[in-house]
Amino acid sequence: MTFLASVRAMDDTVRQHKYLLTEDQIPTTWYNIIPDLPAPPPPPLHPGTMQPVGPEDLAPLFPMALIEQEVTQERFVEIPGGVLDVYRQWRPTPLFRAHRLEQALGTPARIYYKYEGVSPAGSHKPNTAVPQAYYNAAEGIRKLTTETGAGQWGTALAFACALYGMECEVWQVGASYDSKPYRRGRWASRSQRLSRWQRPTRTSATRWAQCSTTSCCTRP
Numbered sequence: 469m470t471f472l473a474s475v476r477a478m479d480d481t482v483r484q485h486k487y488l489l490t491e492d493q494i495p496t497t498w499y500n501i502i503p504d505l506p507a508p509p510p511p512p513l514h515p516g517t518m519q520p521v522g523p524e525d526l527a528p529l530f531p532m533a534l535i536e537q538e539v540t541q542e543r544f545v546e547i548p549g550g551v552l553d554v555y556r557q558w559r560p561t562p563l564f565r566a567h568r569l570e571q572a573l574g575t576p577a578r579i580y581y582k583y584e585g586v587s588p589a590g591s592h593k594p595n596t597a598v599p600q601a602y603y604n605a606a607e608g609i610r611k612l613t614t615e616t617g618a619g620q621w622g623t624a625l626a627f628a629c630a631l632y633g634m635e636c637e638v639w640q641v642g643a644s645y646d647s648k649p650y651r652r653g654r655w656a657s658r659s660q661r662l663s664r665w666q667r668p669t670r671t672s673a674t675r676w677a678q679c680s681t682t683s684c685c686t687r688p
Contacts, residue, residue: 483567489560494552497544504543531607534600551599554631558587558594593624601628611635 502508511520526535537545547555566579573579584592604612612629615638616622622638629636 483565485565485567487563487565491556491560494555494559495547496552497546498537500537500540500543500545503541531603531609533603533606547599548602551602554598554602555595561586587624589620589624589627591620591624593621594627597621597624597628598631601625601632601634605632605634609634611637613637613639615639615641617641 514521514525523535562583564581564583570579587594614625619640622640626636626638
């Protein structure tokens with residue numbers, strides 16, 4: 469049976485399509501999967517020494533609170549109140565059941581999906597951009613610099629930095645920068661800076677990578 473035929477064959481049953489929670493039901497902790505893995509994943513390697521990265525290697529780039537989360541073996545990590553309060557602007561996001569997709573596939577399985585487009589940035593990426601900006605602001609960081617491809621991550625971080633009074637400089641891949649001018653308005657509306665990024669040549673790639681690792685954030 470084709471999809472259109474299956475739609476015509478539907479009865480008049482009224483089903484529940486979306487499931488909503490209240491703000492009080494937002495989780496107050498992040499789940500860390502590492503303790504539940506059969507074995508821990510291999511540690512990330514330093515690109516210069518090819519040795520396992522330690523806290524001292526991450527300190528120029530990340531606030532200590534994020535480094536501690538990176539190495540913690542705790543199953544749950546508490547979400548700060550300042551982050552939860554921001555999350556409540558759009559979370560909990562709605563959960564939908566895809567009844568028509570189930571019917572088209574002829575499957576007895578129940579298919580659900582979460583819609584994250586209700587966030588101010590229009591994607592799921594503020595879920596991590598907001599805490600990253602929060603922890604940097606808590607340690608006195610005044611500016612974050614990042615790259616973005618299509619623009620979702622850059623939009624999310626610009627939004628998050630604006631919440632905590634931080635500057636945000638975003639470098640967008642040249643092809644996306646040229647083809648998506650409407651993205652620039654989102655940065656401008658948050659008084660953040662967007663620049664066009666051209667892929668470096670082979671001779672300058674190493675130098676660019678070294679420079680980028682030291683310009684992630686600016687301390688007061």
